[in-house]
Amino acid sequence: MSMIFHVFLLLSLCFSDHFGVLRVASLGINYGQVGSNLPPPDKVLDLLSSLQITKAKIYDTNPQILTTFANSNVELIVTVENQMLSVVMDPQQALQWVTTHVQPYFPATKITEIAVGNEVFTDGDTYLVGYLVPAMVSIHGALVQLGLDKYIKVSTPNSLSVLQESFPPSAGSFKSEVSGIMSQYLRFLASTGSPFWINAYPYFAYKGAPDNISLDYVLFNKNPGMVDPYTKLHYDNMLYAQVDAVVYAMSRLGYSGIEVRVAETGWPSKGDPDEVGATPTNAAVYNRNLVKRQMRNEGTPLRPNTRLEVYLFALFNEDMKPGPTSERNYGLFEPDGSIAYNVGLSALSTTSSTSTSTSTSSSSSFFLTSSSDKAAKLGFQSLVCWMFVYLLALQVLPRQH
Numbered sequence: 120m121s122m123i124f125h126v127f128l129l130l131s132l133c134f135s136d137h138f139g140v141l142r143v144a145s146l147g148i149n150y151g152q153v154g155s156n157l158p159p160p161d162k163v164l165d166l167l168s169s170l171q172i173t174k175a176k177i178y179d180t181n182p183q184i185l186t187t188f189a190n191s192n193v194e195l196i197v198t199v200e201n202q203m204l205s206v207v208m209d210p211q212q213a214l215q216w217v218t219t220h221v222q223p224y225f226p227a228t229k230i231t232e233i234a235v236g237n238e239v240f241t242d243g244d245t246y247l248v249g250y251l252v253p254a255m256v257s258i259h260g261a262l263v264q265l266g267l268d269k270y271i272k273v274s275t276p277n278s279l280s281v282l283q284e285s286f287p288p289s290a291g292s293f294k295s296e297v298s299g300i301m302s303q304y305l306r307f308l309a310s311t312g313s314p315f316w317i318n319a320y321p322y323f324a325y326k327g328a329p330d331n332i333s334l335d336y337v338l339f340n341k342n343p344g345m346v347d348p349y350t351k352l353h354y355d356n357m358l359y360a361q362v363d364a365v366v367y368a369m370s371r372l373g374y375s376g377i378e379v380r381v382a383e384t385g386w387p388s389k390g391d392p393d394e395v396g397a398t399p400t401n402a403a404v405y406n407r408n409l410v411k412r413q414m415r416n417e418g419t420p421l422r423p424n425t426r427l428e429v430y431l432f433a434l435f436n437e438d439m440k441p442g443p444t445s446e447r448n449y450g451l452f453e454p455d456g457s458i459a460y461n462v463g464l465s466a467l468s469t470t471s472s473t474s475t476s477t478s479t480s481s482s483s484s485f486f487l488t489s490s491s492d493k494a495a496k497l498g499f500q501s502l503v504c505w506m507f508v509y510l511l512a513l514q515v516l517p518r519q520h
Contacts, residue, residue, distance in 0.1 A: 146413045147174030147194075147430040148451075149383055152181065154437040156454045160187035163434070166456060167193055176382065176430055178237065180220040189227035197221065198234040199258065201242065204250040207235075213257035214264060222265055232272045233258055234382070238318060240297050241278040251275065252303045259311060274308065276316040276382035279361055282368055287347040288354070288421070291364030292371055305374040314428075316382035317365055321357040322396060322405070329395045332357075338386075338401060339408030352420040358384060358409070363421040378425065384409070385432035387445035388460045397445045399460035406431060406451065406462050 150163060158166075160183050167175060168191070176196040177184055188195055199207060199216070207213040221230055235255045239247050255273050262268040279285065281301075283294045293301050308315055321337035335342035337357045344355035354360040358381070365379050386405035390397025409429065418425045436450035436459055450459050 144173075145416060145426045145428045146172065146410065147176060147196075147428070148172050149430055149433040150175045150177050150184075151433050151435065151437050151440075152178070153439045154435060154454055155439055157435055157437075158454060158456060160184045162456070164188060164191055164193065166434075166452070174430065175434075176234070182224075185224040185228050185230075188229075189224065191229075194229045194231045196232045196234055197230055199236060199254070201236045201239060201244075201247060204236050204239070204247060204254040207257055208250055208253040210257045210260055213254070214261040217258065217261040217265060217267070221271070222267070225267065226270070230271055232274060232313075233262075234316070235273060235275045237276050238278040239275060240281045240301070248297065248300055252300060252307060255304075255307055259307075268311075272313045273311065274313045274316055275304075276318050279317055279319050279365075281317075282364060285361060285364040287345070287349065288352070288360045288363040289347050289349040289367050291367035293368050298372065302372050305369060305372055305377065308377050309374055314378040314380045315365065315369065316380050317362070318383035318432075319358055319361045319381050320384060320386075321361070322386050324357060326395050326397070334396065334401070338404045339412065340404065350421070354420055356412075359419040359427075362427065363419050366419075366421055379427075381427065381429040383432040384429060385449045387448045388450075389448040390445040391443050394443060394445050397448070402449075403460050403462050 148167070157163075160181075163184075164187055167173075173192050174194045174196075176198075178198045179200060180197045185195070185197070197220070203216070207216050217233075221233065224230065235258055236242075236247070236251060239251045242248070255275065259268060259273045262271055262273070281293060281297060282291060284290045284292045305315070307313070325332050325334060325337045333342055334340075336344065336355070339356045339358075342355060344353055345360070346353050352363075354363075362379050362381065366375075369375065369377055369379075386402040387394070387397040388399040388402040409431070413427075413429055416426045417423070418427055431451070433449045433451070435452050435454055436448050438447055438454075440446045448459070451462060453459050
C-alpha cells in the first residue's frame with residue numbers, strides 16, 4: 120500500500136506547478152467565434168486543456184460549446200446578446216431564457232457568470248442603456264427562482280470609454296451622461312456581490328498618442344512608470360492604472376467595495392498602416408508580461424492584496440470581424456491551432472504526421488518559461504518523472520508468469 124501511495128505522490132508532483140505547468144487561477148481567455156474556419160468546440164476544449172487554462176468567456180450561449188464543455192474543468196462565462204436585452208427585461212422572458220440557455224447545462228458545464236450584454240454603456244444605442252439594469256435584475260431574479268443565484272453571478276463588460284477621466288487614476292470618473300444609470304448598475308452589483316468588468320486595452324491609448332506614451336509602460340516592460348500626484352501610488356504599467364481609475368470612479372458614486380475584473384485585454388499582432396504598434400513582437404511582449412504578472416497573483420497599487428482577474432483577448436484570430444485589420448488579429452492562435460506568433464512563454468506546438476499514417480495529432484502547451492532551454496529542462500524533468508513512475512509501478516503491479 121505504501122508503494123501505491125508513492126506512485127500517486129510522484130504522479131501528483133509530475134503534474135504540479137513545481138514542474139512549470141501554467142496554472143493561474145486569475146487568468147482566463149475569450150473564445151470568440153466570429154470566424155469562417157474555427158475548429159469545433161471539442162478541439163478548442165483540447166487546446167484549453169493543453170494550455171492549462173480553466174476559465175473562458177463566450178459571447179453567446181452556443182449549445183454545442185455548452186454541451187462539449189460539460190464535465191470539463193473549464194469555468195465558463197456566457198452572454199446575453201445585446202439584441203436580447205429588451206426581451207429579457209420581462210421577468211417571464213428572462214426565466215424562459217435562463218431555463219432554455221443555462222439550466223439544462225448546469226452544473227455539468229461550469230457556468231459561473233452571465234454577462235448581460237457587452238459594452239452597452241458605450242454602444243451608442245440610448246435605448247439599449249435603458250434596458251441594461253432591468254434586464255440584469257430579471258436575469259438574476261430568474262436565477263434566484265431556479266436556485267442558481269448562489270453559483271452564477273450576473274454582470275456586464277464595460278468599455279473603458281465609459282470613463283470621463285482616467286488619468287491620473289485618482290481622477291477616475293464616469294461620463295456624466297451615464298452616471299445616473301451607472302449608479303443603478305453599481306447598486307445591483309453591490310447587492311448581488313458581482314464584479315465590475317472592464318474591457319481595457321492599453322494598445323488603444325498607445326495607438327492614439329505614440330509620441331506621448333511610453334511603449335514600455337503599456338507593454339509591462341521595465342520603465343520608470345508614473346506616480347499619481349494625489350495618492351503618491353506608483354504605476355509601472357497602464358493596465359493597472361486603468362483598473363484603479365475605475366475603482367476611483369465607482370468610489371465617487373459611493374461604491375468603493377466592488378471588485379474590478381478585466382473582461383478583455385490584449386494586443387493585435389497585425390494592423391493597418393495607421394495602427395501604430397500592431398506587430399507580432401509587441402503582441403508577444405504584452406501577453407507574455409501580462410501572464411507573468413498574473414502568475415504572481417498580484418493586485419493593483421490601489422488594491423495590492425486583491426488578486427486581479429484578467430481574461431486575455433483572444434484565443435483565435437477571427438477573420439469575419441468587421442473594422443480595421445487589428446480587429447481580426449488579436450488571437451494567440453490561428454484557426455488551425457498553430458501559434459499566431461511567438462508568445463514567449465514556450466508555447467510549444469507540435470504536429471506529427473507520417474506518410475504511412477492517416478491520422479495527425481497536434482498539441483499545444485504553455486510553460487512558465489521564456490527560453491527554449493527552460494522548456495527542454497521541463498521536458499527532461501517530466502521524462503525523469505515518468506521513468507520513476509514506471510519503475511515504481513513494476514514494484515506494485517502483479518507480475519505475469
